[in-house]
Amino acid sequence: MLRVGIVGARGFTGEELIKILMRHPGVRLTYLSATLTKPEEIGEIFPALRDVVGLKCEPFNVDKAAEKCDLLFLALPHTVSMDYVPKLLKRGKKVVDLSADYRLKNPAVYRQWYHKAHKDIKHLKAFVYGLPELYRERIKKTGCVANPGCYPTAAILGIVPALVAGFGDKDGVIIDAKSGVTGAGKKVSPEYLSVHVNENFRGYKFNMHQHSPEINQELSRATLARVDVVFCPHLLPVNRGILETIYIRLKKSVPAQQVEAVYKKFYKTEPFVRMRGLGVLPQLTDVTYTNFCDIGLVVDEKKKLLIVSSAIDNLLKGASGQAVQNMNIMYGFDERTALA
Amino acid sequence: MLRVGIVGARGFTGEELIKILMRHPGVRLTYLSATLTKPEEIGEIFPALRDVVGLKCEPFNVDKAAEKCDLLFLALPHTVSMDYVPKLLKRGKKVVDLSADYRLKNPAVYRQWYHKAHKDIKHLKAFVYGLPELYRERIKKTGCVANPGCYPTAAILGIVPALVAGFGDKDGVIIDAKSGVTGAGKKVSPEYLSVHVNENFRGYKFNMHQHSPEINQELSRATLARVDVVFCPHLLPVNRGILETIYIRLKKSVPAQQVEAVYKKFYKTEPFVRMRGLGVLPQLTDVTYTNFCDIGLVVDEKKKLLIVSSAIDNLLKGASGQAVQNMNIMYGFDERTALA
Amino acid sequence: MLRVGIVGARGFTGEELIKILMRHPGVRLTYLSATLTKPEEIGEIFPALRDVVGLKCEPFNVDKAAEKCDLLFLALPHTVSMDYVPKLLKRGKKVVDLSADYRLKNPAVYRQWYHKAHKDIKHLKAFVYGLPELYRERIKKTGCVANPGCYPTAAILGIVPALVAGFGDKDGVIIDAKSGVTGAGKKVSPEYLSVHVNENFRGYKFNMHQHSPEINQELSRATLARVDVVFCPHLLPVNRGILETIYIRLKKSVPAQQVEAVYKKFYKTEPFVRMRGLGVLPQLTDVTYTNFCDIGLVVDEKKKLLIVSSAIDNLLKGASGQAVQNMNIMYGFDERTALA
Amino acid sequence: MLRVGIVGARGFTGEELIKILMRHPGVRLTYLSATLTKPEEIGEIFPALRDVVGLKCEPFNVDKAAEKCDLLFLALPHTVSMDYVPKLLKRGKKVVDLSADYRLKNPAVYRQWYHKAHKDIKHLKAFVYGLPELYRERIKKTGCVANPGCYPTAAILGIVPALVAGFGDKDGVIIDAKSGVTGAGKKVSPEYLSVHVNENFRGYKFNMHQHSPEINQELSRATLARVDVVFCPHLLPVNRGILETIYIRLKKSVPAQQVEAVYKKFYKTEPFVRMRGLGVLPQLTDVTYTNFCDIGLVVDEKKKLLIVSSAIDNLLKGASGQAVQNMNIMYGFDERTALA
CATH class of the missing domain: 3.40.50.720 (NAD(P)-binding Rossmann-like Domain)
Known part of the structure; x- marks a missing residue:
């Protein structure tokens, strides 16, 4: 024992x-x-x-x-x-x-x-x-x-297959992240009072959040190149859960199925990453109270853009x-x- | 009368x-x-x-x-x-x-x-x-x-000064939009039940929302060029309010102050657009129950990126x-x- | 001016x-x-x-x-x-x-x-x-x-007609009150953090709330008798609004219509008290953002009980x-x- | 197996x-x-x-x-x-x-x-x-x-020791019950839409809820007497959890400690009923996601009233x-x- x-x-x-x-x-x-x-x-x-x-x-x-x-x-x-x-x-x-x-x-x-x-x-x-x-x-x-940090977990899992596979442009990654309040820890400060969180939503620390260097470090190690993402977190009026919408510029037009195949292969044997079908977007409640990271993909072949929706429970997988x-x-x- | x-x-x-x-x-x-x-x-x-x-x-x-x-x-x-x-x-x-x-x-x-x-x-x-x-x-x-539609109002007001001024790249506009439930009208369907909205958050209709062509039409008219934005809406667990985080690639590095000056001038005499200082991000409750559109700006000169945070009450200004x-x-x- | x-x-x-x-x-x-x-x-x-x-x-x-x-x-x-x-x-x-x-x-x-x-x-x-x-x-x-205090306003308006008319038993008044968080003022303490209010509900200060003596004072003055109510407040996970469910023992069986008639007459010319029909229970959103007190009545003639549902916006009428x-x-x- | x-x-x-x-x-x-x-x-x-x-x-x-x-x-x-x-x-x-x-x-x-x-x-x-x-x-x-039904579970567990012990007056029981939305099952009807539940609160079916006869049946069986409670349910803007504030008239003044002792003895060996100290009121989050029923007691010896606060997760213990x-x-x- x-x-x-x-x-x-x-x-x-x-x-x-x-x-x-x-x-x-x-x-x-x-x-x-x-x-x-x-x-x-x-x-x-x-x-x-x-x-x-x-x-x-x-x-x-x-x-x-x-x-x-x-x-x-x-x-x-x-x-x-x-x-x-x-x-x-x-x-x-x-x-x-x-x-x-x-x-x-x-x-x-x-x-x-x-x-x-x-x-x-x-x-x-x-x-x-x-x-x-x-x-x-x-x-x-x-x-x-x-x-790992909560934001980095959802971000790295959502981004790394595209960068490692080579079609994602390491200079074109934007992470629009949204987190429930427990992500900030048990801080007794006015901005976390119910009356200021409830029925509210806001961005904070755009480009200045301490999880940026963590994401960059790990993406750089995985790709053996210097990655420097744009990271913009927001505060959701929910207790738990993180959903990140990640925009990854593609170096060239890649068929959606090929992108999906890369992700599926990458996470094939992973017990806690669930690839959702192409165009299927996970929601917070699919992952809250679980240790899963759910990942949905949308590919805009014309605009050469991959949009990844990555969701975790910040207190569990995060x-x-x-x-x-x-x-x-x-x-x-x-x-x-x-x-x- | x-x-x-x-x-x-x-x-x-x-x-x-x-x-x-x-x-x-x-x-x-x-x-x-x-x-x-x-x-x-x-x-x-x-x-x-x-x-x-x-x-x-x-x-x-x-x-x-x-x-x-x-x-x-x-x-x-x-x-x-x-x-x-x-x-x-x-x-x-x-x-x-x-x-x-x-x-x-x-x-x-x-x-x-x-x-x-x-x-x-x-x-x-x-x-x-x-x-x-x-x-x-x-x-x-x-x-x-x-x-105008609710999403387009916040989007167009947030984007048009940058494109009209010429430094915003019309091919590099990404709108990550988040809306409260009243944006969808009074639909009695399972996804709008309290139990499915509360403590939840999700993206929907990425790249497929009917407000995209409206945004594109108006940005194209304003710039006399064909604009085709990336538009990804999300559903917030709040009754009212829209907050859009808009990523605009800059054609070249532009000083933050200059970007702000352009926006301030654009809306100088407008009674219902409030420019918040550089780096100040509006929150939903700053605009809900008002007819204001509040706009915050963050400029990443190094990455040549302008991030606009645009907030309205979807039932009022929207x-x-x-x-x-x-x-x-x-x-x-x-x-x-x-x-x- | x-x-x-x-x-x-x-x-x-x-x-x-x-x-x-x-x-x-x-x-x-x-x-x-x-x-x-x-x-x-x-x-x-x-x-x-x-x-x-x-x-x-x-x-x-x-x-x-x-x-x-x-x-x-x-x-x-x-x-x-x-x-x-x-x-x-x-x-x-x-x-x-x-x-x-x-x-x-x-x-x-x-x-x-x-x-x-x-x-x-x-x-x-x-x-x-x-x-x-x-x-x-x-x-x-x-x-x-x-x-007046917020709880007392809803309570007194809900109770006074029954006591003044004489059929309500001044020794049999129980007030089960529920309030949104703004009722407590802007206190930065752990129990008002979003994470502790959201998806939660609790009673507090049963029989010990400082609004009890205020309610008792006013009911006593109105009836020229010593009234001592049971007052049990609860904290709702909403920003604003008070709803009180008030149980008033009747001295004898009184027809529901007669009870309603007494209340209607009492508030006939009042601009901010709205009597809702017999058996119609007001909800918080009927009164939030208004100065109204909405009152619904349910009479159990057999059990000799009057149940009053009294709702106000704690920040407005309250x-x-x-x-x-x-x-x-x-x-x-x-x-x-x-x-x- | x-x-x-x-x-x-x-x-x-x-x-x-x-x-x-x-x-x-x-x-x-x-x-x-x-x-x-x-x-x-x-x-x-x-x-x-x-x-x-x-x-x-x-x-x-x-x-x-x-x-x-x-x-x-x-x-x-x-x-x-x-x-x-x-x-x-x-x-x-x-x-x-x-x-x-x-x-x-x-x-x-x-x-x-x-x-x-x-x-x-x-x-x-x-x-x-x-x-x-x-x-x-x-x-x-x-x-x-x-x-058992969800409301009856919390009600019966909260009431039965007082009635069986003989000091609770079977003709003086009032249950003021509050439930989250999952208590009603997955009904797709306007009143359960997020926009009508969120930031709202209301009573419903006062004295007319189908759980009344179930509570009465079981309390009558337990006491071998005809019990007929007053039961007033309310809808909370939360997903899960029931909290009932129960007012039980006492036949005579009973010391608070004695009331507590009766309850403690009644549930002494029960794995899923937790007696909280005298004057300690449980909150929803103490029991949600658990199979516990938490019970708090407040005794007003002067007014001869026992107030019971009984909380369960309606989907689990309920x-x-x-x-x-x-x-x-x-x-x-x-x-x-x-x-x-």
């Missing part, structure tokens, strides 16, 4: 991790911590989990965490995770980090986007970017996974579901365990 | 027209009709209007309509309006048609997108496309206005508000009357 | 007051203040009001307020208003106070429910409780109005709309001005 | 049954039927279930159903189930019927509330009312279960979850299997 713990158990992704891990037959949840002054029943923090999870959430203690767990999920804010990781790695623990801290390989880029110098450059290289569709073999062998998928791969469980 | 009537008073745009016209000091609402078997109190149809509007809604009778009104607003479904218009024009009435029937100048294009042959080609030319920002002078002199704005222009009222 | 100002212009009720007063033909909005460090354009605070209201919102200055205004609306939090009122009254200004500070006539009761000693007991008596349906004649003659209605009465304007 | 089928697999409760049964380790889902002209992949009907459920949904065929299944869940509309049940019982199958058809023991009452004569009176008696908290022992031994709970009991599985 694999013993796992969650650091940062009180946030949205922590809550989802608890729910998923509770139903994983190969795992025992042995440790929950959060920024608390004293231990609290998890059923007090999340009333929905009363009588379900018989575990207290306690202030973080690295020795206790190390003693109780083989693997730790870090569901911490960006720039915080890097304080915890070295201590856990030092004690020989495996980690899946859900923050952004170990995703960007270049510390200068990290500093530019997260406004803090990286404190644990030493371990940056060891971390594998936890997108199984690209790095499954490396995830199998690693002890530390940098779990965070906690993917984290468990990575754990399943690391430990040789069936990749779908607790996720389907 | 101008006597006005509404044909199709039971739909969303009819309801909004009633509310606006009730507070117009220069107008008397004298006639309301809808597809009914017998007259009904408007307060029975819209309980919110009980004790406010003392008028019955009755089955349409052209003679009565003509006798009671100087001007008629047609708030009818597409392909239905063209049955009513000739009869009203024949009786010397003025009309503002909120349907699509008189917007497209080319009957073949109309047939292609609305799947019906046009029945009143004779009057097509007489109709002025009712976008005051482009056609105010012609609206002043006409007796028949084709009120339909009934603009219809009354047109009426105000036609009759010499202050353009803001009953709208600000 | 009456010169009016708003103190506390940045909250929900302040915003509504601005919108209503802007369209009032007999009023000029001359002063807006809020807790700010320096003056700000109202269009910066509420982007929807850009280019509509050409007024700055400034830090409160009593001399300026007094100089610029004949009447001031105080849209301040509870326990704050009583700091401002004496200063304004001293300068001979009229005030309509939207807070709870001058509603409860008994300072001990005020202290018990608002957890602060009253600082301006001297003026308590002078204030008229601003429910026109009960106190119109006194409002006409007063210079200071305590504008706050700012009623405040302007009171102003209209105080100054002899038609009571509906700017409100219908 | 127990072989189970679902008749009426396309509705809300059918969809939930599929999801629950898919993760039940002791069950194989072998048959899905619905009103279709030809078989359809379940992944086409519910895109979220693509690649998850490899089963076709087909037109109902009683012989095939009987051949493939040991137990059938009937997720059919009221008045339809009774056409299917006799055929399945005749073939020796066990059934859990989610419709109302076998809940009411008195055919005259059934006719009065469902406006149709009962067609299968013969089997009425054999059916056990599937509320495990009251009838667990009988469910263990039966082959046919009438699964329908499909409870149906599987019943199946678990019938077949000796751990009652929580697939439900916790």
Whole structure:
């Protein structure tokens, strides 16, 4: 029985991790911590989990965490995770980090986007970017996974086949992304008040979102070329789910069927990517509460444009579901365990 | 006192027209009709209007309509309006048609997108496309206005300055549009049930929406060139409001300030277009329940891309508000009357 | 032209007051203040009001307020208003106070429910409780109005005819109230985050809400007997609107028609109370964005029970709309001005 | 391996049954039927279930159903189930019927509330009312279960301890119930359109809802006295969840602690009823997506009133979850299997 713990158990992704891990037959949840002054029943923090999870959430203690767990999920804010990781790695623990801290390989880029110098450059290289569709073999062998961001997961999965196949123009990628509010974490600020979200919709951080460099890094690695996408996120008045409409200029006119064939082949054996037929557009509710990424394609042969509609649940395939998928791969469980 | 009537008073745009016209000091609402078997109190149809509007809604009778009104607003479904218009024009009435029937100048294009042959080609030319920002002078002199579609209003206002100024590439325009549910009219079909809209989001009719040819027609007229945009609409889980994120390739790198200056100048004297500062993105609630179109601009000089965020209330600037704005222009009222 | 100002212009009720007063033909909005460090354009605070209201919102200055205004609306939090009122009254200004500070006539009761000693007991008596349906004649003659709370407005209007007529049992009144989030004011706290309100519903402060003593005070005054209701509020996942389902035990079996007749007579000449037929239940959208209180009645003659469904917009009839209605009465304007 | 089928697999409760049964380790889902002209992949009907459920949904065929299944869940509309049940019982199958058809023991009452004569009176008696908290022992031994309605489940669980303990006055029970839209089934009618549900709230069928006689029947059986509650349902703008605020007059003043003790004892060993502390009110999201019924209590000793707040997920504890709970009991599985 694999013993796992969650650091940062009180946030949205922590809550989802608890729910998923509770139903994983190969795992025992042995440790929950959060920024608390004293231990609290998890059923007090999340009333929905009363009588379900018989575990207290306690202030973080690295020795206790190390003693109780083989693997730790870090569901911490960006720039915080890097304080915890070295201590856990030092004690020989495996980690899946859900923050952004170990995703960007270049510390200068990290500093530019997260406004803090990286404190644990030493371990940056060891971390594998936890997108199984690209790095499954490396995830199998690693002890530390940098779990991808929510926007990047939907974006990379939607774009990479077209760029790798060569017909997508790496200089002509525009991502118009829309996310539910849990994507932003549990921020108590006026713009996330119900009265400001409900019946509202808006773009934000056009061309300035910290997930841009992550998308660019991974698309560049996959294509061995410098990719620099346009990324414009928007806030949807829903709790969960991301839908990205991605416009990819084609280098030449490519028949729609050929585009579809490339995508289908790329994801043929993937358990959590579902290609929807040509012209079929996924909707949020097709993927919310699941670990799937659903992808629909529209090809305008005349205008030489591929339009990809890529949808995920930001808390599952975009965070906690993917984290468990990575754990399943690391430990040789069936990749779908607790996720389907 | 101008006597006005509404044909199709039971739909969303009819309801909004009633509310606006009730507070117009220069107008008397004298006639309301809808597809009914017998007259009904408007307060029975819209309980919110009980004790406010003392008028019955009755089955349409052209003679009565003509006798009671100087001007008629047609708030009818597409392909239905063209049955009513000739009869009203024949009786010397003025009309503002909120349907699509008189917007497209080319009957073949109309047939292609609305799947019906046009029945009143004779009057097509007489109709002025009712976008005051482009056609105010012609609206002043006409007796028949084709009120623009909701998506086209936000799109054309967001795009036309860039194309007319010459720096926007007419072959590089992508419109990622998001609309609340009232944009579709009062359709009782499964996809508009609360349970399928709420907590959901989806694209639809990518590259196949009937508002594409309308946008193309108007941008082509404004630029004297053939414009063919990419138009991808999405359905938001909100009642009202449209926000369009528009990507316009620039022919060359243009300084952001210069782009902004062009837009500001274009709309300098417009009462219902509000330019928001560079980098300021409007949100739906800035414009819902108003007749404003709010426009924000982001310029990526390096990538030669202009991103426009254009927001309107689909029932006001995108339909009934603009219809009354047109009426105000036609009759010499202050353009803001009953709208600000 | 009456010169009016708003103190506390940045909250929900302040915003509504601005919108209503802007369209009032007999009023000029001359002063807006809020807790700010320096003056700000109202269009910066509420982007929807850009280019509509050409007024700055400034830090409160009593001399300026007094100089610029004949009447001031105080849209301040509870326990704050009583700091401002004496200063304004001293300068001979009229005030309509939207807070709870001058509603409860008994300072001990005020202290018990608002957890602060009253600082301006001297003026308590002078204030008229601003429910026109009960106190119109006194409002006409007063210079200071305590504008009723939102829950109490819907409750009192729904209950008072049954108690005054004598068939309602004053010891058998249960109010099951449901309110949208703006009822709570602009509180930035976790329970009002979108993610905690959306797709959720809950009761709160059963039997412990500070509006209970207000309801009891007014029902007791109206019946000359001690009324002590059961009041259970709930939070709806909507922005605005209150619907109360009120259960009133009948002293004896009374025919439904007779009950209806009593209510109809009570509200016969009221411009803003609409009796809906027997068995017709109002919905929120019948009254949101209006100043109406809609009342439906269901009588169970066998069980001797009257069920009243009373609906208002908490920001209009429940706050700012009623405040302007009171102003209209105080100054002899038609009571509906700017409100219908 | 127990072989189970679902008749009426396309509705809300059918969809939930599929999801629950898919993760039940002791069950194989072998048959899905619905009103279709030809078989359809379940992944086409519910895109979220693509690649998850490899089963076709087909037109109902009683012989095939009987051949493939040991137990059938009937997720059919009221008045339809009774056409299917006799055929399945005749073939020796066990059934859990989610419709109302076998809940009411008195055919005259059934006719009065469902406006149709009962067609299968013969089997009425054999059916056990599937509320495990009251009838667990009988469910263990039966082959046919009438699964309770959603409103009645929350109501009966909230009321029965107070009445059975004797302090609750059976003539003084008022249920103010609020439900999400899925409670009404998948009805394509105007009142369930997003635009009419969203930002809205309303009561309906006060004192006239077909769940009243079901609540009365069960409370009467439990107390061996004639109980006749007041039941007023309301429609919430949420997808799922029921919260009922129940007012129970007390025969005499009872200490709050004693009331709580009675409830705690009543549900002490129940796996799916969670008593929340005195004065703690459950919210919808504490129970949605779970099979729990959460109950909060407020006692007003002075007014001799018990206020119960009872919350469930209408699709789980109020329908499909409870149906599987019943199946678990019938077949000796751990009652929580697939439900916790």
